[in-house]
Amino acid sequence: MIEVNPIEHFQFDGTPKAKVLIIYTGGTLGMDFNDSGSLVPCGFNQILERVPVLKELHVNISVISFKEPIDSSNVHIEHWQLLASLIYEHYENFDGFLILHGTDTMAYSASALSFMLEGVNKPIIFTGAQLPIASPRSDATENLVTSLEIAADKKNGKPIITEVCIFFNHVLLRGNRAKKVESQHFDAFESENYPILAEAGITIDYHWSYLKPYAKDFIRLNMEMDNNIVVLKLFPGLNQATAAGILLADTVKGVIIESYGSGNVPNEQWFLDILKESVRKGKIILNVSQCNGGRVMHGKYETSSELDKIGVISGHDLTSEAATAKMMYAMAQFPNLRDAKKCLRTPIRGEMN
Ligand code: ASP
Numbered sequence: 001m002i003e004v005n006p007i008e009h010f011q012f013d014g015t016p017k018a019k020v021l022i023i024y025t026g027g028t029l030g031m032d033f034n035d036s037g038s039l040v041p042c043g044f045n046q047i048l049e050r051v052p053v054l055k056e057l058h059v060n061i062s063v064i065s066f067k068e069p070i071d072s073s074n075v076h077i078e079h080w081q082l083l084a085s086l087i088y089e090h091y092e093n094f095d096g097f098l099i100l101h102g103t104d105t106m107a108y109s110a111s112a113l114s115f116m117l118e119g120v121n122k123p124i125i126f127t128g129a130q131l132p133i134a135s136p137r138s139d140a141t142e143n144l145v146t147s148l149e150i151a152a153d154k155k156n157g158k159p160i161i162t163e164v165c166i167f168f169n170h171v172l173l174r175g176n177r178a179k180k181v182e183s184q185h186f187d188a189f190e191s192e193n194y195p196i197l198a199e200a201g202i203t204i205d206y207h208w209s210y211l212k213p214y215a216k217d218f219i220r221l222n223m224e225m226d227n228n229i230v231v232l233k234l235f236p237g238l239n240q241a242t243a244a245g246i247l248l249a250d251t252v253k254g255v256i257i258e259s260y261g262s263g264n265v266p267n268e269q270w271f272l273d274i275l276k277e278s279v280r281k282g283k284i285i286l287n288v289s290q291c292n293g294g295r296v297m298h299g300k301y302e303t304s305s306e307l308d309k310i311g312v313i314s315g316h317d318l319t320s321e322a323a324t325a326k327m328m329y330a331m332a333q334f335p336n337l338r339d340a341k342k343c344l345r346t347p348i349r350g351e352m353n
Contacts, residue, residue, distance in 0.1 A: 026069030027102025072102025096151030110175025192293035263296030
């Protein structure tokens with residue numbers, strides 16, 4: 001059971017332009033030095049002390065923090081369920097949501113929430129930092145302040161952003177299109193297959209034609225995720241026994257194959273036979289590319305021409321992160337194999353073209 005601290009409210013003077021709920025899960029952003037000089041997770045009060053400018057944004061902030069902030073490498077389905085249910089529970093009371101999260105698995109969590117929360121019409125923004133807020137050269141302040149502005153922004157009284165996004169290093173990306181691509185520099189995230197939604201410079205410039213339009217909707221919560229899946233990244237030299245062990249394992253109900261280029265796999269008979277046997281046993285196989293940009297095109301090369309016939313589903317331009325979350329979602333929501341496969345073939349939250 002993951003515990004959270006009681007909600008804290010930080011009301012700011014004057015008339016607030018919006019109310020934003022911040023959920024603080026951990027990660028590098030919220031770290032401060034302890035008495036012996038080591039970096040440890042700090043509370044939101046310390047973050048406010050470090051970033052006093054937050055008080056000048058005219059936003060009423062409420063904060064729910066994990067009792068024990070986590071490194072996002074420890075994120076599990078239960079954390080996604082907690083985040084989704086907190087947003088669902090508080091949805092009507094806030095104009096936007098900001099999730100402070102470690103960068104390592106942020107793209108997975110943003111993808112998962114995009115599937116678990118259906119009918120979203122308010123901003124749900126993930127952000128984090130490459131350097132702790134306590135570090136003099138930290139990117140945390142900029143990421144935090146601008147994300148909060150985006151989570152609070154409205155046009156004609158309506159939220160501008162109506163989906164799950166990641167804001168990082170000046171750019172706002174669709175959450176289920178984003179990928180962590182950098183562990184050293186500040187430009188940690190990219191979205192090769194979908195344009196940037198907004199850029200923060202002197203002003204925040206929204207790229208209106210790529211934003212999901214506002215639609216009056218009812219939010220629905222889909223809590224169940226089925227994690228009986230595996231991601232198999234192809235590499236030259238993959239041996240038959242290992243491939244069979246993964247693709248035919250009894251505990252595995254779905255396999256995401258990270259294939260080469262535009263969806264190519266070895267077309268040696270033994271590999272195709274394993275794929276056939278796996279599909280015959282009722283497993284779902286979804287083909288995504290190891291490349292960050294471009295898409296899977298079954299049949300473009302001979303090395304992918306058999307895949308449609310075998311019943312391997314093309315993941316088009318899905319990221320591996322979005323594919324992972326979507327497969328867990330589809331398998332849990334649609335116990336019927338045919339419906340789960342249909343869901344995987346269909347864009348449902350702007351995650352693929
Ligand atoms: N390992 C950290 C995490 O993902 C890295 C970060 O926060 O950027 O929680």
